[in-house]
Amino acid sequence: MFSPLGHELVIYIGRRLEFKDQPVYVPAQRGMRVLDVVVDTPAWQAGIRSGDIILALNGLPVSGRAGLENALAKGLWPVEVEFLHGREQSYRREVAPPVKPGRTFGVLPVPEGGEEAYMELGVAGPLGRWWRKLTDTTHRGKRLRNTEVRIQKSE
Numbered sequence: 376m377f378s379p380l381g382h383e384l385v386i387y388i389g390r391r392l393e394f395k396d397q398p399v400y401v402p403a404q405r406g407m408r409v410l411d412v413v414v415d416t417p418a419w420q421a422g423i424r425s426g427d428i429i430l431a432l433n434g435l436p437v438s439g440r441a442g443l444e445n446a447l448a449k450g451l452w453p454v455e456v457e458f459l460h461g462r463e464q465s466y467r468r469e470v471a472p473p474v475k476p477g478r479t480f481g482v483l484p485v486p487e488g489g490e491e492a493y494m495e496l497g498v499a500g501p502l503g504r505w506w507r508k509l510t511d512t513t514h515r516g517k518r519l520r521n522t523e524v525r526i527q528k529s530e
Contacts, residue, residue: 379502386503399426400485406430406459407437408485416481421456421471423482428459440484447480454480 400410406428412418423429429437432446432454447454452473460467474480 383502402439402485402487403428405438407439407443409482410485411483413479413481413483416478417454417471417474418456418481421454421469422460422467423456423458423469424460427461428464429456429482430459431457439487443480443482443484 400408402408409418409423409425409427409429411425412423429443431437432443433449433451434455435442435446435449437443437446454471455468456471457466457468459465471480
């Protein structure tokens, strides 16, 4: 009996602590904040890491995902990347090598909030799934094993 309750308690406490503090990955006021970088891509080789803020590519200001795509669409390689790096947000200017055929620049931007669709992943234990079935009769999500996946469109 304690094992399922203990598991649910750990999940509850973890979520509570996560939502207690200010979010870390929010869109930047200036530039585009990076959620993650794919290893061994031009962005990774230029030194861009999760949490960095890309300010410009080849001197073209980047203000969100659209700005990044527009700057990369110019097709000028190699790319000079200006970004704020690490927790101290120190200014860096690096050169990214050309993108290999069939690959991408390698940056996953922080969601800006205006996306048309997003995916929400949540994992619940057995007691949590039982409780949800009892309390949520309008759930329209698609269940895949222990992971609940919902794709919603913003209005």
